Amino acid sequence: MTGRITGTTGTPLRVGLIGYGLAGSVFHAPLIGATDGLALDTVVTSNPERQEQARADFPDVRVAATAEELFDRADELDLIVIASPNRTHVPLATAALKAGLPVVVDKPIAGTAAEARELAALAEERGLLLSVFQNRRWDNDFRTLRKLLAEGALGDVWRFESRFERWRPQPKGGWRESGDPAEIGGLLYDLGSHVVDQALVLFGPAASVYTESDIRRPGAETDDDTFIAITHTNGVRSHLYVSATTAQLGPRFRVLGSQAGYVKYGLDPQEAALKDGQRPGPGWGEEPESLWGRIGSGESPLTGGGRPEPTLPGDYPAYYAAVAAALRDGAANPVTALEAAAALDVLEAARRSARDGVTVTL
DSSP states (O other): OOOOOOSOTTSOEEEEEEOOSIIIIIIIHHHHHTSTTEEEEEEEOOOHHHHHHHHHHOTTOEEESSHHHHHTTGGGOSEEEEOSOGGGHHHHHHHHHHTTOOEEEESSSOSSHHHHHHHHHHHHHHTOOEEEEOGGGGOHHHHHHHHHHHHTTTSSEEEEEEEEEOBOOSOOOSGGGOOOGGGOOSTTTTHHHHHHHHHHHHHOOEEEEEEEEEOOSTTOOSOOEEEEEEEETTSOEEEEEEESBOSSOOOSEEEEESSOEEEEOSOOSHHHHHHTTOOSOTTTTOOOGGGOEEEESSSOGGGTOSEEEOOOOOOTHHHHHHHHHHHHHOOOOSSBHHHHHHHHHHHHHHHHHHHHTSOEEO
16 A cells, blocks of 8 residues: 555655665755655754754754654654665664654665565555665666667567676775674675666566675675576576676676667766765756667677667656655555565575575575
8 A cells, every 4th residue: 555645735745764874865865855745854863973964955954863753753744764774674664654654765675575574564554655765776777778678679588687896895894894694784685686676677576596695805794796696487587796896897787688689888877976966957867878888789889789779867766756656646656565575585595595505496
């Protein structure tokens, strides 16, 4: 269910945002602020510097030190967004739903598929929206690939290669690189949440999973170089790479079909733009023609094979526009908790495969 909100059409829905680190300050707050029908009401962070940053970024925002302060004012809010560390996602989402509030949770929604399904059941029981922020469904290259597949431009797809690679030879530290399982850190659950979700959206359920996962860098505590192979029930094979140790970056996508292939280098520009303080507006998400991917057959795109394929603009603002429509009008939830649970099934299988050196059947 969507937890449809009725009331004055012109009144913005009031949003409480928990967490003002990278996810909260760079992604969620700016996108909420740019969405018609949403208003950032309160930011929750106990960090004094982040509290000041929130006030500087949004002069009218209220600031709270704890989530409990937010839930005590549940009747003054219409939506809770959880952008805090992964280990807090389940308890905070549970508390928000029990307080009667619709919820958006940053990925991964939970550490296990079972926990994700429990949250989905609670939201259904309460008649409330529970959505997962899988922003990279609105990446420029992903939108372009979906268009090509819908047009049948590649024929029958046989293999999907997706890379989310970085060159960070020194660990940065923090909870994302913690070896404590309770933190739900490591690239498998961080970048892996994106590439697995994209593969399942494009090619449907997974039948089996094989994974190689390593800790390469001195001082690293959790996986920093991981390969995931998914065999989908329709026979497509997805080869997914997430790494912080890639000295030469490969193509973001290489998609091979019975008639043609599509190769795309470079990352969607939206994250870099948000980090740079830019906000959605005219020209948002567009990239220059020099970065367009190529589609063709029989020759490498790097030696002129194929033709340039115009890249559709990236559109992260579409996610929160869809959330607002779901709450206001009963429109579809843009990313359900059950979809996130299916991705977590794959991530759990991947972890088991890497540990035991086996292919895991789902």
